[in-house]
Amino acid sequence: MKRGGELPDVRLAYETWGKLNADNSNAVMVFTGLSPGAHAASSELDPSDGWWEPMIGPGKPIDTDRYFVVCANSLGSCRGSTGPSSENPATGKAWRTEFPELSIEDIAASSHALLQHLGIERLKVLVGPSMGGMTSLSYLNQFPGQAEHMLSISGCAAAEPYAIAVRSLQREAICSDRLWKDGNYTDEKWPQTGMRMARKLGMMTYRSAFEWKNRFGRERQDRYPQQTWGMYFQIESYLQAASDRFIGAFDPASYIYLSRAMDWFDVTDGSADLDEALKNSGLQTACVIGVETDVLFPVRQQAAIADALSRLGAMVDFYAMPSHEGHDAFLVDYDRFLPVVADYFNKLD
Amino acid sequence: MKRGGELPDVRLAYETWGKLNADNSNAVMVFTGLSPGAHAASSELDPSDGWWEPMIGPGKPIDTDRYFVVCANSLGSCRGSTGPSSENPATGKAWRTEFPELSIEDIAASSHALLQHLGIERLKVLVGPSMGGMTSLSYLNQFPGQAEHMLSISGCAAAEPYAIAVRSLQREAICSDRLWKDGNYTDEKWPQTGMRMARKLGMMTYRSAFEWKNRFGRERQDRYPQQTWGMYFQIESYLQAASDRFIGAFDPASYIYLSRAMDWFDVTDGSADLDEALKNSGLQTACVIGVETDVLFPVRQQAAIADALSRLGAMVDFYAMPSHEGHDAFLVDYDRFLPVVADYFNKLD
Numbered sequence: 102m103k104r105g106g107e108l109p110d111v112r113l114a115y116e117t118w119g120k121l122n123a124d125n126s127n128a129v130m131v132f133t134g135l136s137p138g139a140h141a142a143s144s145e146l147d148p149s150d151g152w153w154e155p156m157i158g159p160g161k162p163i164d165t166d167r168y169f170v171v172c173a174n175s176l177g178s179c180r181g182s183t184g185p186s187s188e189n190p191a192t193g194k195a196w197r198t199e200f201p202e203l204s205i206e207d208i209a210a211s212s213h214a215l216l217q218h219l220g221i222e223r224l225k226v227l228v229g230p231s232m233g234g235m236t237s238l239s240y241l242n243q244f245p246g247q248a249e250h251m252l253s254i255s256g257c258a259a260a261e262p263y264a265i266a267v268r269s270l271q272r273e274a275i276c277s278d279r280l281w282k283d284g285n286y287t288d289e290k291w292p293q294t295g296m297r298m299a300r301k302l303g304m305m306t307y308r309s310a311f312e313w314k315n316r317f318g319r320e321r322q323d324r325y326p327q328q329t330w331g332m333y334f335q336i337e338s339y340l341q342a343a344s345d346r347f348i349g350a351f352d353p354a355s356y357i358y359l360s361r362a363m364d365w366f367d368v369t370d371g372s373a374d375l376d377e378a379l380k381n382s383g384l385q386t387a388c389v390i391g392v393e394t395d396v397l398f399p400v401r402q403q404a405a406i407a408d409a410l411s412r413l414g415a416m417v418d419f420y421a422m423p424s425h426e427g428h429d430a431f432l433v434d435y436d437r438f439l440p441v442v443a444d445y446f447n448k449l450d
Numbered sequence: 451m452k453r454g455g456e457l458p459d460v461r462l463a464y465e466t467w468g469k470l471n472a473d474n475s476n477a478v479m480v481f482t483g484l485s486p487g488a489h490a491a492s493s494e495l496d497p498s499d500g501w502w503e504p505m506i507g508p509g510k511p512i513d514t515d516r517y518f519v520v521c522a523n524s525l526g527s528c529r530g531s532t533g534p535s536s537e538n539p540a541t542g543k544a545w546r547t548e549f550p551e552l553s554i555e556d557i558a559a560s561s562h563a564l565l566q567h568l569g570i571e572r573l574k575v576l577v578g579p580s581m582g583g584m585t586s587l588s589y590l591n592q593f594p595g596q597a598e599h600m601l602s603i604s605g606c607a608a609a610e611p612y613a614i615a616v617r618s619l620q621r622e623a624i625c626s627d628r629l630w631k632d633g634n635y636t637d638e639k640w641p642q643t644g645m646r647m648a649r650k651l652g653m654m655t656y657r658s659a660f661e662w663k664n665r666f667g668r669e670r671q672d673r674y675p676q677q678t679w680g681m682y683f684q685i686e687s688y689l690q691a692a693s694d695r696f697i698g699a700f701d702p703a704s705y706i707y708l709s710r711a712m713d714w715f716d717v718t719d720g721s722a723d724l725d726e727a728l729k730n731s732g733l734q735t736a737c738v739i740g741v742e743t744d745v746l747f748p749v750r751q752q753a754a755i756a757d758a759l760s761r762l763g764a765m766v767d768f769y770a771m772p773s774h775e776g777h778d779a780f781l782v783d784y785d786r787f788l789p790v791v792a793d794y795f796n797k798l799d
Binding site for chain 1 (some may be wrong): 614618621623626651670680682684706713714720
């Protein structure tokens, strides 16, 4: 692990779509954001909708008739891959806070091992939205010349203080919950209150104030009993219900580890010299997309990535999307995102 | 009280600067934001700096050589005025959550009673930043024809869902703290953890991501022992230290009551017809200021106030300040604010 320690045993849950061609030259790797698993799109084995269903599939912008697409659950996550709630073979119990400190670099390196295992020496396209955008840059930095093209969406080269502040407060909410017990929670007693607050705070940074104004206004809620300090307006019941859907399906320790990995990430390793960090990437082209209403990964961060790659000789398409959907736009504003991604993939040979 | 119930006894802590003239026509009322007390500026009785020291005083933009300036600690607050931690005369104990539901309208009405007591029938200028901007509009609505001019800064006519979401989560943090005890905390055992989180979240919405990027970058902190999940970056220690300074000096119940009062505020009472709500204000002029980086009271809300007053016949100056300081700009970006406020006051005969 980059920050010290090692994992004696690593499992990565992954899914693939399409067929690897004869010279293994049509592989697309999709790095995920903080919370999704490997199920990015439906398949014969699992026909349920994936988290990026409109984007990946036969005839879709990331066209599985042409590409062999791979998506893995990130190392450290809780959707099948090794993470803090996996069993520590040395003790027979869950790692929890004994899990080694996780970094984005470790996520990229573990994905590289997966691709080696699949016989893929060189990726056609690296795809990364949000945290996946960080992982993509780390991949370019660690494995020069092993990716031809990159689609980078709402990512960044290094976490900024506002995003760190948000994530730090999310962790504080979880770790302040008396059921956190320094990671010694159980399936019955776990830090639900802290997780709920962390998720609500997340949602406040994933979407935009403008969207909520139009969607909820000042309407009253009737989903829950009315309360004086909460559960009066629709925005309050919306956040409650949406948080409760999420938190039952995500492990608190995984959340903490992945959250901190994003804070620590700086592809320049403190030098602030992005050109130096990416100079050997060997990328031929890149499509870099940001969203003007994104407060968590502001569009200036994607512009910086686009500028650096351009200076290094890649052909770069850069888009600052005027979407009202904020950081999550790539998951909801498909009217804007599908044509742009389709256009980029169509240009690749 | 607007939402029901009554207070048997009300005390307002207030300060004044300058002298009321012979016909009581030079009075300026300053409504505060959520947390400040009545000490807006230094005086002979209290020479310590006030919360708006550069703005109010002899020869300053709000010139106490010309105006009689009044500032009160808001009803419901904890800096001398009656609030949830005042004694309930019926029980001899602090009101806490037995305090009646508080509204911005009550704050405006109690200030009106104070002005009556001071012999002021008509204000020369109504001044209100942040929550004080809400109170100013409520004052215009409740007491038509009793103010000639208004300086409104980073306020709004009705809370939007994003701001409600932020405040709702702040209250959730406080009320989830097991030391909150439904308001039955003590001076020794009080919801410090929840208050700290609430304050940190507040700070995230009072300033701007851009300011923090330039001020803190990714620098490491050395003020506290390093922690894995927190206290690693300077932004984290800054928020911790600044929160701890605040929370020791503000009562949790007051915080909750004032916070909810802001959520409930809608000067149109649900009709969304701002012109109707303000039509009898009788304002001659207004200066309405917003800040482009304000995420809590976005500048479109100040524009809406300016537009309505303009349609109603007032002469309106509207400024969308390109400050990087966010909602708190009026407290820190004096280079921009002092000249604009001075200019406005100089124009008033």
